Amino acid sequence: MTLSGQNLILAKRLTDVSVAFEQGEITAICGPNGAGKSTLLQGMAGLLSFDSGQAMLDDTPLALLAPRDRAKRIGYLPQDGQIAWDVSVRNLVQLGRLPHGDIGEKAVDRAIEALDLHGLQSRPISQVSGGERARVLLARVLAGEPDWILADEPLAALDLAHQLALLRHLRLQADAGRGVVIVLHDLALARNHADRVIVLSNGALAADGPPDIALSPEVLRAVWGVEATWLSDGGQQALVARPGV
Numbered sequence: 001m002t003l004s005g006q007n008l009i010l011a012k013r014l015t016d017v018s019v020a021f022e023q024g025e026i027t028a029i030c031g032p033n034g035a036g037k038s039t040l041l042q043g044m045a046g047l048l049s050f051d052s053g054q055a056m057l058d059d060t061p062l063a064l065l066a067p068r069d070r071a072k073r074i075g076y077l078p079q080d081g082q083i084a085w086d087v088s089v090r091n092l093v094q095l096g097r098l099p100h101g102d103i104g105e106k107a108v109d110r111a112i113e114a115l116d117l118h119g120l121q122s123r124p125i126s127q128v129s130g131g132e133r134a135r136v137l138l139a140r141v142l143a144g145e146p147d148w149i150l151a152d153e154p155l156a157a158l159d160l161a162h163q164l165a166l167l168r169h170l171r172l173q174a175d176a177g178r179g180v181v182i183v184l185h186d187l188a189l190a191r192n193h194a195d196r197v198i199v200l201s202n203g204a205l206a207a208d209g210p211p212d213i214a215l216s217p218e219v220l221r222a223v224w225g226v227e228a229t230w231l232s233d234g235g236q237q238a239l240v241a242r243p244g245v
């Protein structure tokens with residue numbers, strides 16, 4: 001199953017972007033602030049209509065899928081998730097089952113386990129920290145067991161251990177055949193954990209390929225305007241960067 005967009009154009013936010021995401025792998029979308037990463041993700045979640053081009057799930061335009069069906073198949077985590085009601089952590093995660101119309105206790109348990117939320121289940125959502133809240137919102141997406149997980153900066157508020165745990169979990173999801181697409185600002189995490197990196201710059205595709213190619217020093221210079229060196233340590237890559245001249 002492929003999630004694709006052809007010749008996507010939206011005002012000045014996206015300029016003729018074509019991408020096809022594959023299941024079974026982790027794709028990272030990277031790029032500077034305002035490059036169009038969230039716009040692309042929202043479009044692929046079926047939440048934006050483009051001036052030109054369209055997003056497709058296999059051969060079906062997303063716009064033609066019933067909202068409930070779309071929500072079952074595509075789990076979307078926005079950058080700044082709003083929470084309307086002060087429900088408990090568990091009840092909020094359970095809302096991920098809404099498109100299925102069931103309680104899905106096992107799926108909810110798995111999501112709570114994956115995001116290390118056991119101890120917080122009965123806590124009102126207004127009484128958790130920023131990083132815990134981010135984990136709850138992602139658990140809500142996982143509870144829906146979608147074919148596609150589209151997450152906008154899911155690691156931004158997480159501490160290092162929870163970042164690595166979440167990346168491990170997303171790898172399991174990809175290995176289970178799901179499509180995982182995440183917006184990442186941390187280029188070292190993208191290089192080390194993604195199978196493929198898409199780089200956007202000024203609303204256009206600047207690079208698309210294996211992480212070492214898409215995040216090469218040349219691309220970092222051209223897109224981010226930094227002089228960067230990758231250092232290898234035990235198979236992992238660390239990034240040293242300084243402002244470009």
Ligand SMILES: Nc1ncnc2c1ncn2[C@@H]1O[C@H](COP(=O)(O)OP(=O)(O)OP(=O)(O)O)[C@@H](O)[C@H]1O
Nearest residue numbers: 012013031032033034035036037038039040079200
């Ligand atoms: N609702 C909107 N209406 C009009 N322009 C918008 C809207 N949301 C974002 N933009 C503009 O579209 C461009 C792309 O925004 P987008 O949020 O996709 O960037 P991003 O790459 O996700 O950035 P960041 O790293 O800062 O989150 C930016 O120039 C932004 O100012």
